[in-house]
Amino acid sequence: MRALPVGDDALLVEVSSDEEAQALHAELQRRRAQGLLVVREIVPAARTVLLDGVEAPARLASELTAVEVPSAAPPAADSVDIPVRYDGPDLADVASHWGVGAAEVARIHAATEFRVAFCGFAPGFGYLTGLPPRYDVPRRATPRTAVPAGAVALAGPYTGVYPRASPGGWQLIGSTDTVLWDHARVPAALLSPGTRVRFVAVGGA
Numbered sequence: 001m002r003a004l005p006v007g008d009d010a011l012l013v014e015v016s017s018d019e020e021a022q023a024l025h026a027e028l029q030r031r032r033a034q035g036l037l038v039v040r041e042i043v044p045a046a047r048t049v050l051l052d053g054v055e056a057p058a059r060l061a062s063e064l065t066a067v068e069v070p071s072a073a074p075p076a077a078d079s080v081d082i083p084v085r086y087d088g089p090d091l092a093d094v095a096s097h098w099g100v101g102a103a104e105v106a107r108i109h110a111a112t113e114f115r116v117a118f119c120g121f122a123p124g125f126g127y128l129t130g131l132p133p134r135y136d137v138p139r140r141a142t143p144r145t146a147v148p149a150g151a152v153a154l155a156g157p158y159t160g161v162y163p164r165a166s167p168g169g170w171q172l173i174g175s176t177d178t179v180l181w182d183h184a185r186v187p188a189a190l191l192s193p194g195t196r197v198r199f200v201a202v203g204g205a
Helices: 018-033 057-066 091-098 102-111
Strands: 002-006 010-014 041-044 048-052 079-086 114-119 126-129 144-147 151-155 158-161 166-168 171-175 196-204
Touching: 002 057, 010 057, 018 041, 018 048, 018 114, 041 114, 079 102, 091 102, 091 171, 102 171, 102 196
Parallel strands: 079 196
Antiparallel strands: 002 010, 010 048, 041 048, 079 171, 114 126, 114 196, 126 158, 144 166, 151 158, 151 171
């Protein structure tokens, strides 16, 4: 673990894996809830956790790197079901990469409980983990200039849902009408770090 200062009152903690980042995020959230950590915001990413609004970043950096943060199980989180049609244009390519039929891709994906590891790329976009490593898929060699809102996609170890139309290089396996980002909703983002997600097949393959 390495802790780096960011500006005057923030700290970026680097770890070696997604799992460590999620465990560290859960532990820091636990400490804040118990009043053991005073911080304005805790933002997880793939292999980092950013702490913003820290009173004494240097002291906290020393404390974090001096002890091993326990790999505690993440606390219980909200659960979201997302209806999905497994009708994506890359479904056949993903099936070939997995060595199964298109219907089996849908079955495996819908049978998996995902968890939002972190958010980014676009407002409302969550990076979901849960599929075993053998189902990792590469990004497309040539990204699309436009991916429609609601596209359900895979890249590397992650599943994601495009909250709005945008360019993208992920493999598209399905589509959903679920709104991921809505300014009129509180909170605007349907997904947040720690949220458990299940995809419910409603058609397609």
